[in-house]
Amino acid sequence: MPTVPIPARKAATTFDTPSSRERLEVKPAFTRVIRRTLTGTFGIWSRLSALAVRHLGWYPRVEPYVGYGTSDYSRLICRTVYAPENARPGEVSRGIRGMLTVPAPRTHVQASIDDMPLNTIQIGDSEVYDKVDRTRDLSSEYAVSDSAGYLDLVAEHRLEPGIHRVSYSVKRRKPVSANLYTIPASAKxxxxxxxxxxxxxxxxxxxxxxxxxxxxxxxxxxxxxxxxxxxxxxxxxxxxxxxxxxxxxxxxxxxxxxxxxxxxxxxxxxxxxxxxxxxxxxxxxxxxxxxxxxxxxxxxxxxxxxxxxxxxxxxxxxxxxxxxxxxxxxxxxxxxxxxxxxxxxxxxxxxxxxxxxxxxxxxxxxxxxxxxxxxxxxxxxxxxxxxxxx
Structure with a gap:
């Protein structure tokens, strides 16, 4: 495996970087109360459901999603969820099963592109606005999924146009992979x-x-x-x-x-x-x-x-x-x-x-x-x- 890692950072999504009009602190008091109540309820459900499935012996796995990129950088998305030992990622099932998926928040994920590992930079986590946490602003061999299990990364690396493979791994699971479509600059x-x-x-x-x-x-x-x-x-x-x-x-x-x-x-x-x-x-x-x-x-x-x-x-x-x-x-x-x-x-x-x-x-x-x-x-x-x- 190559020893030079690919630099990567978390994507600046709407959830991570809301505009000045979208920030919670500028919303009316009633909106702030309702949102905190609903997100708090969801948080309680996530914690209780996680406790229940862990009691059943379930542990985190990665659901890999297809990514895309330019010749200079790639967008990689996956999600960490709880699943039984013999569960297979990407298995086709009725939507109700997918909707009842239990997220595995803040799970350490190792990622690589064509067997070349990603070297990630972690950022802070705040309810009002994501600010850089200097204690975690260090290069790492793993990335950490967010409070809902999602991991959205931008890998800064030149790739040849075509289809590449992104691999994700967590403890106790075999690596899983998904396609990465690198779009050529010639595509008009x-x-x-x-x-x-x-x-x-x-x-x-x-x-x-x-x-x-x-x-x-x-x-x-x-x-x-x-x-x-x-x-x-x-x-x-x-x-x-x-x-x-x-x-x-x-x-x-x-x-x-x-x-x-x-x-x-x-x-x-x-x-x-x-x-x-x-x-x-x-x-x-x-x-x-x-x-x-x-x-x-x-x-x-x-x-x-x-x-x-x-x-x-x-x-x-x-x-x-x-x-x-x-x-x-x-x-x-x-x-x-x-x-x-x-x-x-x-x-x-x-x-x-x-x-x-x-x-x-x-x-x-x-x-x-x-x-x-x-x-x-x-x-x-x-x-x-x-x-x-x-």
Missing amino acids: VGIISDVDDTIMITQAPVLWKAAYNLLFLNPKKKASVPGMSVLFTRIADLFPGAPFFYLSTSPWNVESSIRNFITDHGFPEGPLLLRDLDPRPKTFVPSGPQHKLEFAEQLMADFPDMKFILVGDDGQKDPTTYATISHRYPGRVLAIAIRQLSPKESSGLASVAGLTSTQPMPVTDVPVFTGTTGSNILKTMLPYLKEHVV
């Missing part, structure tokens, strides 16, 4: 796609149906939106080497289910960027649009020379979110594709009340292509993209 086009009702039918606007599909439906029975895998494959053929980023408001708890869906239904492989649903006092739980907007902005910053194709649906707030992105980053969005939900998919309490549960198309200078299936979008979008091959 990237695709950011929503998951729910864009590539996978979940009926997100109908709350009870979305909950059933997320929590109880057999992952192998989840249906793909007709024609979307063909659309994505044609885009991949048109832009060889273009990275696909899958952005979803689903929690990391169901990552393995979505990952296997992407593979089973023939969609191009790529990083999944999901949401942490564990409440934190500083920024609490980000809304779906906030989560998508922040990750899209992160990708814009990570790949400043890349133009993006944004793919979503009108069942949530993708049209508004994508319009915001195109306005904030003029010239960076090549096209927007919005899949229109059928009346059956979008019907719910809103339609009963005489309201619409879908959003109008985004108002933007960027071309917007719509359709109820991938095939509908393909007919109008592909000719336009062929004219704008970079």
